Amino acid sequence: MNGRSVCGYDSGQEEGTLSPDVLVKREVRCPLCGKDFRHWSPRSGTYSLIRRDSDFCPHYHGTNPTLYQVYVCPGCNFAAYRPDFSNLEESSRAAIVSALGRVRHEGAVDFSQPERSLFAALRSFELARISAEARRSPPEVQASLIHRAAWICRYAEELGREVRYLGRARDLYQAAFDRGVARERQTNDLAVAYLVGELMLRTGRIPEAQPYLLLVANASDAKASLVRSAKDRLYDSKQAAQIQRLLETITLFHPIAHLVGLIAAHSERRSIGPGGILCRKGEPGLSMFVVAAGEAEVYLGDPADSDPVAIVGPGETLGEMSLFLAAPRSATILARPARTGPMAVALEIIEIPRTAFRNLLKLDAGVVAAISETIARRQRENAHWLEELEMAADTHGQLEIPLPVSQSPGGLQSLILPKVRRFFGLGADHEAAEAVADQGLDGADPPSLAPGPDAEELAT
């Protein structure tokens, strides 16, 4: 991992300046302060759409036009989508000046530069949202701006921050849906309903997603592609609901019960035929497994010439330490081979990716101590955890555990806690800094866009 973050994109220019024939300029006059400036955007033909995510987030080859969607005045920072920029209502001038005045000192970005880094784009959507709120733009306009801020975080692979923005967009889309959506903007009610369901799902509010998705899936007057997406996501939400119910039974997740929906929404269900291999000893451990159905056999040696050391069944977990330590797999795990033909049962596994887990847990810094306590307790009870920890020590030479660890259980937790904290990038100072940064994103105050601590350095 290379420590990418939204904040890292301040230095986005390092990636090379765009040649002038990629960006085209448009002369614009700011309706708020009167300044003449240039808005740059990628010339059509310099990018092509690769795909869209289920919440319509586009991914492009070439220069991403999404980054250039809002006009920002480099003088006063008034910002809006192009059609809304020039038509400024006289009555909202004072409110906009006042709202922008409160955020001028934060996250300075020079918007006279032609090229927009991800950080500048994030800032542009924030400024447009602040402007839109001050001029009382409809909630679907504000939602769309915040939703795009979430996309920028997705481009930067900052899942924790993305989820915060998605949560705010979700609430605004819901407000738009509830009040019937402003018709004059030709916003489609069903598209908004779909986005409420979609963002409910992406933010871990799985049961609440389903009525919205169901509404769209059953709508006779919706676009066929929208109905298809709603049906797909309804299916995903049912899977996620099952995963959530299973994860809720797992002790490890009890301290983070409020995040289990979110973890479920970012986990995957896999099926492995009898005798199939789930993971091999020594492979990098990039995820944790929960057995949903069937049985897994755990081998410390070669499965061809040794016996399994454990049989793991539904509701049990495997590879927990992989969520916290950059440790290789300590065992080879197979789906239990069928004893007879008709008895063949596939191993159903819920896989929780480490990156998603870590990013989501950064939403709640206070939870780390509780989690590491659970880990330490589980570790004392569970030999294969110990094995993984020893293997991590062998590989990285970082833990230096005086073995046998099992004889000093109190000492074990004191070894794990700092490790887990470091994994989340949480020193005592970091924790305080993150709490401050997060207030800006959650509260009524304008977001600070201040950098959060970057835990990527621990991933190897």
Ligand SMILES: [Zn+2]
């Ligand atoms: Zn201006």
